[in-house]
Amino acid sequence: MTDAKGVIETFRSGIWDDNPGLVQLLGLCPLLAVTTSFVNGLGLGLATLLVLTCSNVLISSTRRFIRAEIRIPMYVLIISSVVTCIEMIFLAWFPALGRSLGIFIPLIVTNCAIVARAEVFASRNTVGRSFLDGIAMGSGFALLLAAIGALRELVGHGSIMSRMDMLFGGEPMNGLKLLDDGFLLAILPPGAFISLGLFVAAKNALDRHGHQTNRPISSNTLR
């Protein structure tokens, strides 16, 4: 199943058809809380992508030990250990971003998109497929976070890609200043809900106009 077609199908599912944020609406707490700028969204998206991929691989490779009655403690143990490691890695190599994201890196533990992939996919599939699934679903989540972050930053601050140095090093960057003043609402919590709503609506509208109207709902989605 890990042939080219399967890979494309996995990515299509993770990034578009079953996007964890847009379709499954999982992990909304970090999604809404940190997307005040493009770099924050991308940073937390990448952290989630890493956690999801590692936890999928670990859970998949231990799946023959998984027993129904202890599977939740096993997921919790694996996911929380992975998150702890990722947090230390961020603080060691991306300290500014780690400080900016603050509590939301440890809070990845509570992102239900991760435990959902563990339960629905990783515990029933091979390591290779779980690895791909983690990358695909994680990318879908990261792209959405970055996109919402970019929209809110653009509308709220009138700039885009400010402080990219937190991710890539170098001198502090102010990013591209496109407008002098921003529309404050976009940065405030309601702006997060409105932005997510716009993205969900845009996806649904695109799907409706596409040729996918009669496409059956994918069976590996947790609803």
Place this chain on the structure above:
Amino acid sequence: MTQEALTSSGWPSALILAGLAAVCTAMVAVTHSATAPRIAANEQAYLEESLQPVLQGIDYDGKLSESTMIITLPHKLPGNEDVPVYRVYAGGEPVAALFVVRAMDGFSGPIRLLVGVDSTGVVTGVRVLEHRETPGLGDLIDSAKSDWILQFNGKSLVSPDAPLWAIKRDGGDFDQFTGASITPRAVINAIKETLAYFGDNREYVFAEVDSK
């Protein structure tokens, strides 16, 4: 399921969990030992870097974080927690003290401030370390958002006089923001209280003893 069946099926589960816990702990331990020195160095560098702006125009020796003391409760500084003080020396003489205080009466919760005071009681700089004020209004106290916080440089309790340590609307000497007066009031009061504390306790602050 009988009691016996439960116990006999419980053991493998327990062993699996114990084994997994050991593996996960090892993973965290390895990552920790690989990252700990870098994280400590980053924190040190960040501390030095964040103390720098409140020491405008002051020459000093060594590292800023080397001579730290903690002023424990109860104290007369703003805030309800222990206050770390970074003492700055040049040629063995104390030249400034940096206080990390909390202004408790911010608009949306406490505001953490770093207040630098030179040995004669003059403000060498103030920075907001942490706040939750309204974006676009109260958050102008943040040096990244406006220059408001810079107006305290060079001020002391004799210039302007203590009663003038207030926003202009309250008859004081300092600017307020349109639409936000609670936030600047809280910041000004916290700085004023810190200066007053320093004036009364200068010797204690610069005492050589390792106060705990």
